[in-house]
Amino acid sequence: MGQVVDFVEVSTEGLESSPVAEALAGLRANEARYFNTKYKTTFVVEKASDATExxxxxxxxLKEERDIVIASPALEVSENDVDGITWVHVFYESGLSINVLxxxxxxxxxxxxFKLSQGMEVPExxxxxxxxxxxxxLAGEIRGSYFVIKGEY
Structure with a gap:
C-alpha cells in the first residue's frame, strides 16, 4: 500500500533526500490536485524500489524513444488508470518529475x-x-516539456 498524496497539507515524506524536497513535494501535490480535480481520483505514490516494473x-x-537515461535516482512512482489512459509518474531525487500518459x-x-522543480537545474x-x-x-514555478511517444509499449 502506498502513500496518499495530500495537496492541502503538503508533506516531503518520501522525498527527504532531494536537495529541493519542498519544491518536489509541491510538484507532487500539484499532480495530486490535478487528478483529484479532473478525475476525482486519489493520487497514491509508492517507493520506487516497490514499483520496479x-x-x-x-x-x-525514455531509452528507446529518445536515448535518454536519467542520472538521478528515482524516489517514488505513481500509477493511475483513468478514462482508458495509464498515467505513470516518477519523482526523482534531483527534483525531476516524469509522467507517461x-x-x-x-x-x-x-x-x-518532464517537469522540473523550482530550484533545480536542467539535467544534462x-x-x-x-x-x-x-x-x-503548490510548487512555485514549474518548468515543463514533453515529447510524443511513437512506439508501442
Whole structure:
C-alpha cells in the first residue's frame, strides 16, 4: 500500500533526500490536485524500489524513444488508470518529475512529460529540450516539456 498524496497539507515524506524536497513535494501535490480535480481520483505514490516494473517501463520508453537515461535516482512512482489512459509518474531525487500518459486504445494520445522543480537545474540528459514555465500555488514555478511517444509499449 502506498502513500496518499495530500495537496492541502503538503508533506516531503518520501522525498527527504532531494536537495529541493519542498519544491518536489509541491510538484507532487500539484499532480495530486490535478487528478483529484479532473478525475476525482486519489493520487497514491509508492517507493520506487516497490514499483520496479513501472519504473523499468518508463526507463525503457525514455531509452528507446529518445536515448535518454536519467542520472538521478528515482524516489517514488505513481500509477493511475483513468478514462482508458495509464498515467505513470516518477519523482526523482534531483527534483525531476516524469509522467507517461499512455492511452491504451490505438490512435490515442501517448506522451512523456518532464517537469522540473523550482530550484533545480536542467539535467544534462534533458538539455536538448525547451522548457515552458508555469506558476503553481503548490510548487512555485514549474518548468515543463514533453515529447510524443511513437512506439508501442
Amino acid at each position: 513501472l519504473l523499468e517501463w518508463v526507463t525503457r520508453i 499512455y492511452t491504451r486504445e490505438d490512435g490515442g494520445k501517448r506522451a512523456v512529460g 540528459e534533458l538539455s536538448s529540450f525547451k522548457f515552458a514555465r508555469q506558476k503553481s500555488k
